[in-house]
Amino acid sequence: MNEEIGIADEPLLRVDNLGIAAGATPLVSELSFSMAAGERIGLIGESGSGKSLTATALLGLLPEELALTGSAHLRGFAPELFTAGDKAMRGLRGDGISMVFQEPLSALNPLMKVGAQVAEVMLVHRTVPTRAAGQRRAVELLASVKIPDPAQAAGAYPHQLSGGQRQRVMIAMALANDPQLLLADEPTTALDVTVQSQVLELISAQVSERGTGLLFITHDLAVVANMCTRVLVLNKGRLVESGDIDRIFTAPAHPYTRALLAASDISATDARGRLFTVDTAAGYVPPALREAPGTAAPAPRRAAAGPALITATNLGRTYHRARTKAFGPRPVVKALDGVGFSIAAGERVGIVGESGSGKTTLLRILAGLDAPSTGSAVVAGTEVAGAKEADLAPLRRQLQIVFQDPMGSLDPRMKVADIIAEPLLVPGRKLDARGREAAVHKMLGLVGLDPESASRYPHQFSGGQRQRISIARALVNRPSILVADEPVSALDVSVRAQVLNLLADLVDEYALTLLMVSHDLSVVRHLCDRVIVMKDGRIVETGDTEQIYNNPAHPYTAQLVASSLDLAEELAPTP
């Protein structure tokens, strides 16, 4: 290679003209960049932009059916990465370059103890002499990624660890052989906010301690701002812009970068109090140029004054686990424990909390999809506790749900028209076929979809469009309560803003009472007047949204607020 250039000037990684194509369809084209030793580069873009493919190509693990062109060189590794062949690359993988994946549960072998999985990467590369030494080193590594009781954790199977601990195991495994380059592919997307910030901190600390180069892939701009010094913005497989974080996030040159930034900055709103979308991004001012972060006050909201529409009193829900001892009681899990609150008509309430906090259980009970073990819940005049399916008919008309996964919650074999019209078939609503068709078309128009969409199937739509279909289905029967379970967490940022704006518009137009579950505090803050904070099946705090964010009373709420990464705050100059 470039012998005349001194080793210190030689970049750690140099990628030239990377191209990936599936047949005649280019997936990534003309991507070139270089990384200095120990540099941290963020690779951002929406789903389908080619981020993960780029990382997979660097590891030499692209599926065989994809064609790869261009070249890549890693310092200290003579062959060119894309033509090196599997045998040479095997020596590099897990040793010179390693990778942390998005979903830590599925990325670990469920039938193998995690200690053995960590030790394996050292045994493969013979960086430890014996199996026993590998085990000892694995325990040390687990300790270094701050897993409590590492010796015991080494003997555990992946399903016995929490999500955050599993990702720590993955990081320990990736760093076991002190690689020069760490590829991290959305490593915190599947984790709770408080866990996310801890894992990011861990990656940050480990990478700077070892001087490892980091290529961090994410769609979350706030995370990039937190982790990286330089970003590459990918759109449809092409590099549209690259540069230092500060420059890109304050003075984006490319319209796409500006649009992405506008859509992810949930604290910024336009004149109507709506989030910026790709279409309205021209009016967006990047955070560092505004006076101070957080000053863009959300739109003023109507004070809720209506009568109580939802009243929960002392709600409890317990599950029994399988016996672990032959005799004695079965272990009991309290998913909900003494939960009580009341929501007035027209209020917008957010429920926040981590996975396992009971927020989804609460929603299911209020929607009449699950029965509480104790207590009572009166929703739109219907008592849910102990109700039979027939008693719930009025509730089913009054309350509708939008679920998290717009793919999984729509029947793939039903046409969109039938999906949206289905709620109209409830007993008591006598609409003929023509009336249903008119209602479907009206709803499609309302959620911003073509009338032709009616004759198509869910898989023919993008994630954001599918969520619009879900919303149309939920609202076709003119309910008074809309319940949304993480409605935007499966969507890309640019789409997220559009769907949130749509929800805000429709809630206004139909004077809906909104109850939204989210782990994303900024989403709740944008859309809701009031917040209920849950932990371990209990409500720890409840109150006015702004007050809770600015003045959290409970330590757990304070921790949640502090862990939540906000783009404006990440970019604000630290005093």
Added chain:
Amino acid sequence: MLVRIAGNLARFVLSLLAATLAVFALMRVLPGDPAAIAAGENATPEVVAGLARQFGTDRPLPVQYWDWFSGLWRGDFGISYVTRTDISPLVADKVQVSLILVTLAMALALAIAVPAGTIAAVRHHKPSGAVISAASQLGIAIPGFLLGIVLVSFFALRLGWLPANGWVAPGVDFAGFASRLVLPVIALAGVQSAILVRYVRSAVLEVMHEDYLRTARAKGLSPLGALVRHGLRNAAIPVLTVTSVQFSALIIGAVVIERVFVIPGLGSMLLSAVANRDLLTVQSVVMVLVALTLVVNLLVDVLYTIVDPRIRAAAQGAR
């Protein structure tokens, strides 16, 4: 883990008890009085009544059940109403024959299907993989008895390498036993391995797309190394299920092969007992089949528990 196995054992015992009741009840529902059948068409009512007293079929049903049930624990199935011989030693012989035949056939089928199915999965987009898949489709379509007849006509009649049929107990003449076993085991294993190849292939294909296999590759393992170290044990779980179901079905399903090779197995015994309206023998054989199926299920449950730690701690998600 031990709690789970104890639970499996308890369920096994309860199922077995329920099965004795079900089998007994089923046999009583069938039309035809055993005494009348045994006495023949022209017998006087006195003769029939005498036989009924002799068989004990004139007693109340609970007493008959208890009599049969308590005999089961001592390994005593009673005396056949038709042949007037003790059923137990006969059943014991046939069970031994069937188990040897089926166990060897399943073992051979697995020995063929696991590597073949794995290769078919690894090379699923190459011609060699497609050839294995096509061969397995063909294998499923060929009836086992046809394969048996072809094997006999070639290896026994034309080449004369092996005996065409018959059965010798292993204790009597081991060489004769083994040589007579080769063809029927191959005939049985042929279809079974063709079926299992499909399941092994789909299980391995599924595992190949798992994230943890990608992780293994990212650690620097070779494609085959990753599959062997991380994939096969995961793929074993669904294959185990199919194997157990096939095994249970084959104990009785081997009857056609038993006929072709003149092997005195459990299936043949059941078939002739039904033909002779030998009620008590039918009842005994069915009971043995149920018991064997339950034992196989118990073994598979215990194997699951050993293979999969998630089942071991099934605490998660149970209600």
